[in-house]
Amino acid sequence: MPESIVTILDITIGGLLLGGIYALIAMGLSLQYGVARVLNIAHGEFIMIGAFGTLTLYTVVGINPLICLAIIGPIIFVIGYLLQRTLFTSLRVKAPNPGAYEASSLLATFGLMFIIQNIALIAWGADYQAYSYLNFGVNIGGAIFSANKLVILGFSIGIGLAFYIFLARTRIGKGIRAAAQDPATASLMGVNINRVLALCFGFGAAMAGLAGVLYSMRIPLNPAMGLQYTVIAIIVIVLGGLGSIPGAFIGGLILGIIGEVVTYFDPSLSLAAYYFIFMLLLLVRPKGIFGK
């Protein structure tokens, strides 16, 4: 195969991989912000917890990182569920109006970010750590890809689609979508709003955790790594339209590919490119690609 096509294929796979991770993270945040109205600054911390949890389970206990998905996902779901049930419900009840709730919950997640980061710092130390899993080349039509890249790509897109089908097809998913449109009316129609919001926050955190489990195979981990992913997730959900789950998914993939293309030419400019495209889009179409 000619060199240029291999390069293009490499960038595409890399972009989809990055995009798949971004999509998972952004779908999680989209649930938390779009439905539960919590702009969760601590979102990235759940990625970090998921990644470090996998590192420990794999290197100390010897559990396969892919099995960690089934262990860490539910644990983080429960943490998120309980957080919404206790902290954020209490804030929601106290707030005089939705705007005040958004402000106070934003601040609370800030505090949460500091707490989680510090606990991780005590547990895992400040140094960068990494592990190696499925780190061998796979030949696809002449181009060599590392196996974990393909596994991450498959799993992240699979989880994203499965979650979308869950929202679109199941009864709980319907409740969540109803609550996203109008919480007050949804609760009049018999949707248990506190439970739905807690589910949303739990699922949102779990998506971040799963993204962390997957991505930990490729990147070095550090307790301070979370915030950059929170920021990327915020960009993606604005790009895709606030509250739109398919928007978050597709927006994540687009941003991943853009990032990989820019990184190919000049790695130090990839973040700047994200923001540039993002700000341009915001000026031209503030409602996002899929916004109504």
Place this chain on the structure above:
Amino acid sequence: MDITRFKSKKFYIPGIITLIIFVGLATLPLFGSFYNVILVTTLLMYSILTVSWVLFSGLTGYMSLATAAFFGIGIYASALLLPTKGQVLPVLVVVFIGGLASSIIALGVGALTLRLRGIYFAIFTFGLVVLIMELLNWWELSVNKILGRYVMLVDNNFIFYTMLGIFVLVMLTFFFIRRSKFGLAMRSIGENEEAASHIGINVTMVKVVSFAISSFFMGAAGAIWATKLTYINAHVAFSVLFSFLPVLMAIFGGMGNIYGPVIGAFIFAYLQETLQTKFSEIYMLIFGVVLVLAILYMPDGFTGLIQKVWRRISGGKRVHT
């Protein structure tokens, strides 16, 4: 937001307290230790950022996260104009230029973006900080081939008094804008922008000008802060924390009155500084817990809590209007 005007009999006590605090601050280098002067300089810096943030965002309701951008522009103005060798301009002139440069950029950014509302404006301004930081970092590394820049060493007391001067200026500006017609226009934009424009307020002009005024102080504070840092790079100058902390401090202190943001900034920054030096291992944990508890139990900020307690003590004679 609380729209209480100063009544003449209510004016004396806060006036005298303010005067005492000001005299205490102005004479601090005479009796305070070296460490205390540096600490108070830091507290003043955060107060300037918080008050100038409230000056724009608190009144108009547009949540700006561009504080770090204007602060960073001030820092870079200082780094370019006050190198370690070959100083041309006096420090105070550079501080003024730092503020002016921030204001001019704020005029441009404001004219371009203030039609965005709510969360979109907040995220755009946040993006601005990171965009400038990344581009500047790239420029310094690949064009100028340097990692960072050194800034001239300036006497500590001089930094302190400059910071105090900017602080007094921003407080006076805030005080008079709140009482002026211009402040009233800003507040009506915060309440209902469409109604404001219907009663004849030039909303675009008011928003852009107030955005520029508030960023002047951020830039000036950045310019003098750079001489305290002495070594800077893009990541230090445009740290996103300087965008978030003023918001946290303002809400922590309470935005219902003119003292709230200052009290919030002082307590918050003091807590941060002391926790960082005394409990460096678990400082973020304590900080986070305090933050969460504060939000749960002081929804109107610190000054709101004080007012509530005061009302309870005085037996409900002062009815909250």
